[in-house]
Amino acid sequence: MTPGSAVLKLPDALLYFSDLSSLAHDPRDEMPGHPEAPPRLVAIERRLEAEGWLGWERRPAPAARTDELELVHTHRHVAAIRELSEAGGGAIDVETYDGPDSYRAAAHAAGGAAAMARALLAGEARAGFCAVRPPGHHAEPERAMGFCLFDSVAVAAAVAVAELGTSRILILDWDVHHGNGTEAIFRERDDVLLITIQQELIWPGTGVAGNVGTGAGEGFTINLPVPEGSGRDVFLSLIDRVVAPVAGEFAPELILISAGYDAHAEDPLAGLALHTEDFGQMAVEVRELAGRLGVPVGAVLEGGYAPSALADSVAATMRGLGGAGESVSAPETAVAAAAAERVARFWPAAV
Ligand SMILES: [Zn+2]
Numbered sequence: 001m002t003p004g005s006a007v008l009k010l011p012d013a014l015l016y017f018s019d020l021s022s023l024a025h026d027p028r029d030e031m032p033g034h035p036e037a038p039p040r041l042v043a044i045e046r047r048l049e050a051e052g053w054l055g056w057e058r059r060p061a062p063a064a065r066t067d068e069l070e071l072v073h074t075h076r077h078v079a080a081i082r083e084l085s086e087a088g089g090g091a092i093d094v095e096t097y098d099g100p101d102s103y104r105a106a107a108h109a110a111g112g113a114a115a116m117a118r119a120l121l122a123g124e125a126r127a128g129f130c131a132v133r134p135p136g137h138h139a140e141p142e143r144a145m146g147f148c149l150f151d152s153v154a155v156a157a158a159v160a161v162a163e164l165g166t167s168r169i170l171i172l173d174w175d176v177h178h179g180n181g182t183e184a185i186f187r188e189r190d191d192v193l194l195i196t197i198q199q200e201l202i203w204p205g206t207g208v209a210g211n212v213g214t215g216a217g218e219g220f221t222i223n224l225p226v227p228e229g230s231g232r233d234v235f236l237s238l239i240d241r242v243v244a245p246v247a248g249e250f251a252p253e254l255i256l257i258s259a260g261y262d263a264h265a266e267d268p269l270a271g272l273a274l275h276t277e278d279f280g281q282m283a284v285e286v287r288e289l290a291g292r293l294g295v296p297v298g299a300v301l302e303g304g305y306a307p308s309a310l311a312d313s314v315a316a317t318m319r320g321l322g323g324a325g326e327s328v329s330a331p332e333t334a335v336a337a338a339a340a341e342r343v344a345r346f347w348p349a350a351v
Helices: 039-050 075-086 102-121 152-162 180-186 232-250 276-293 307-322 334-343
Strands: 014-018 057-060 127-130 169-173 192-199 221-226 254-259 297-301
Touching (some): 014 102, 014 307, 180 221, 192 232, 232 334, 254 276
Parallel strands (some): 014 057, 169 192, 169 254
């Protein structure tokens, strides 16, 4: 299929994936006050349940198999996380916890993302949302960090390529932090294109614009650092000036979103200024992009540490992905103009 031909008729179904194991992983057992805790997911599901799950079909998030996890992580890493859980758990670093139930939760998180990718590529739905914990995008091939044990969105993309014969996956990471794990996993590959938007100069300190991938993957990592205080205009302009043209040229068969909500103005961990409705609008723009390309889109929950804002923003995302709301014309911003000029070296359609 060529970009823009949009010959596929996408199905109407919308799929929501979750598993109770997500509630059993609780870093507060060893780290009191830890922000990445079960109340995040409780808030999301209370909101969705009160609104009839927005009409989405609920499906279980199955555990990923070891060989699926090892598509993106080393055998040693997967074994180490499992063995620490089995031994009763403990801290991996000052903020990353692997408790007795954490291996199971992380395996279901990755497996849920993979199940979503399978269902979307099988033509069962046009959009999916995977509401799981712990988050994943900081987990590197052999390192758990930043609350993350296994990189769920990366497992989903790798399963799509290795098992389902997909040759082009686009991952858009809009979490406020750099998706360093996903970048490390795919930086040498040209079948998974990562576009990651993050607040510049905050933890983990990576994700500078000059990191574009290496070897065959050169040009297939796009880092879009944005200044503190950036909000709706910057994000919508980056989708319009970078994400959409690059996606049109790359022609992905599936779009995955690393859907973090810590770029929300109310989030305690960072300094960006998105509001609930802005996440909804970003979802609309990605839905419209996916529709033009004739491909499905699936989101995997990452960060977001203000539970009420998180719940509202997830619901707004699901509404947007599901068909509510209309595309708006994006504003011009200097951040997006500079980014478009930069990526045009690899993706001429961006300018
Ligand atoms: Zn984050």
